[in-house]
């Protein structure tokens with residue numbers, strides 16, 4: 685059976701930072717014949733609801749920072765995401781949630797140290813997935829249909 689990784693919040697899980705979900709029924713219908721692998725790196729690490737995080741471009745690289753506390757959680761997320769990839773080496777498709785600091789694909793706001801948006805880029809999971817799943821074109825809930 686073909687396998688697809690899908691952001692868990694698109695599947696109806698209440699795993700967003702605000703405790704909400706972003707269900708897209710069309711995605712479930714599209715992949716009804718696939719083995720669906722739900723993915724959410726933030727909820728297991730930080731719980732739900734949780735403080736908002738953002739991608740900041742500081743000292744020449746993107747870091748993931750908790751808005752309120754300014755804690756740098758980049759390494760925590762990298763380890764969580766790489767561990768997920770290690771357990772799911774072979775998949776056929778990937779659909780991630782747009783605009784998220786973890787899951788966005790060229791739709792994630794990239795901020796400067798003053799929290800001003802300077803560009804749009806990849807969330808931390810998407811940038812790792814692009815290296816780990818080189819042959820797969822990552823889609824989001826908008827580009828999929």
Ligand code: SF4
Nearest residue numbers: 691693724781784787
């Ligand atoms: S966008 Fe990604 S990290 Fe955020 S709640 Fe959805 S699956 Fe989790």
